[in-house]
Amino acid sequence: GENVEQHPSTLSVQEGDSAVIKCTYSDSASxxxxxxxxxxxxxxxxxxxxxxxxxxxxxxxxAVTLNKTAKHFSLHITETQPEDSAVYFCAATSYNFNKFYFxxxxxxxxxx
Amino acid sequence: xxxxxxxxxxxxxxxxxxxxxxCRSLDFQATTMFWYRQFPKQSLMLMATSNExxxxxxxxxVEKDKFLINHASLTxxxxxxxxxxxxxxxxxxxxARDERVSSYNSPLHFGNGTRLTVT
Numbered sequence: 001g002e003n004v005e006q007h008p009s010t011l012s013v014q015e016g017d018s019a020v021i022k023c024t025y026s027d028s029a030s031x032x033x034x035x036x037x038x039x040x041x042x043x044x045x046x047x048x049x050x051x052x053x054x055x056x057x058x059x060x061x062x063a064v065t066l067n068k069t070a071k072h073f074s075l076h077i078t079e080t081q082p083e084d085s086a087v088y089f090c091a092a093t094s095y096n097f098n099k100f101y102f103x104x105x106x107x108x109x110x111x112x
Numbered sequence: 113x114x115x116x117x118x119x120x121x122x123x124x125x126x127x128x129x130x131x132x133x134x135c136r137s138l139d140f141q142a143t144t145m146f147w148y149r150q151f152p153k154q155s156l157m158l159m160a161t162s163n164e165x166x167x168x169x170x171x172x173x174v175e176k177d178k179f180l181i182n183h184a185s186l187t188x189x190x191x192x193x194x195x196x197x198x199x200x201x202x203x204x205x206x207x208a209r210d211e212r213v214s215s216y217n218s219p220l221h222f223g224n225g226t227r228l229t230v231t
Contacts, residue, residue, distance in 0.1 A: 034219045043205060043222040044156070089155065091220075099146065100220055102156045 002027045004092050006103025014111050019080050021106045023090035024072040030092040033073050034100075035064060038087045047088075048075070080110045114140050114210035118223025125196055126231055133191045133226045135206030141186035142208035146220065147179075150203040159204075162189040196230045203227055 003026040013019050023033075031052035036044035050057045050064045050073065057064050061080075066073040077084055090103040115138040125131050135145055145162040160181050161169040168181035178200075180192040193200055207220040 032218075036222075041203075041225075041227070043224050046219045046221075049219055098144065099158060099161060101158075104155045107153075 002030055002092055002094075002101040004090060004101045004103045006090050006106060008106060009104065010107045010109070012109045012111060013080050015080060015082060017080055019075075019077045019084070019108055019110075021075045021088055021090070021108070022072060023074070023092075023103050024070075025092040025101075026071065027092075027094070028068075028071065029094045030101075031094045032092070033064070033066060034091050035075050036089045036091065038089065038105075040086075044089060077108075080108075082110050082112050084108060085110045114208075114221045116206065116208055116221045116223040118206050118226060120226060121224055122227045122229075124229045124231060127197055128195055131193045131196055131228060133193075133204055133206070133228075135189045135191070135208075135223050137187045137208050137221075140208075140210045140212055142189075142211060143186060144211075145183060145189040145206055145208045147181065147189075147191050148205045148207065150205060150225075152203075156205065159191075162191075164189075193228065196228070198230045201228055201230045 006023045034049035035047050037047045038044040048062050048064050050066050061078045063076040088106045091100045093100045117136045117138050119134050143164045147159045148156040149159050150156050158171050159174045162181045162183040164183045170176045183189040203225050205225040206223045209218050
């Protein structure tokens, strides 16, 4: 199966700074990579995703990059705000798996 | 957008009793639903894949007799924790893909989760 590793486990940034979370995956068959944000006690919410046929995708302050050769993808949040504080999970999947493999999560703390 | 509803959101039960958790896809059909378990400050661990009209597929280490899954219709999957014990206390979350979009290349939509506490 797939193995997804995520770093760092915790990240503290000052409001307005950028935050970067990195994930690696092991199976080259993975072709879809969503990122989820989970606030305490709530459901994970999709914030952005990327498919293997593109290298970068951006949505306002959030961007994701994918390097298929190196098998890693990253989440970039610019101009961070206190409401960005949450746990972020990366995931990988493909048609072959029919299941999602999640990273271990990154707790982001944005200090006002 | 695709909405997944999960009930109950919170349940407290005594050791030895069984608890049923329902997961519904409200505006789409889901032939497959996924059940996750999440311990505090940890990641989402896939427990089983629920398949409409057939047996669920359990991940390694998950007791199928302990966690009974039934997917009787295209919009409903249930997870029953049988003979619950304190170590079963956890956050259980169901999810499904909106198969109208794609059968595999689309995100999971999660239910609100169920906080189970076994006393």
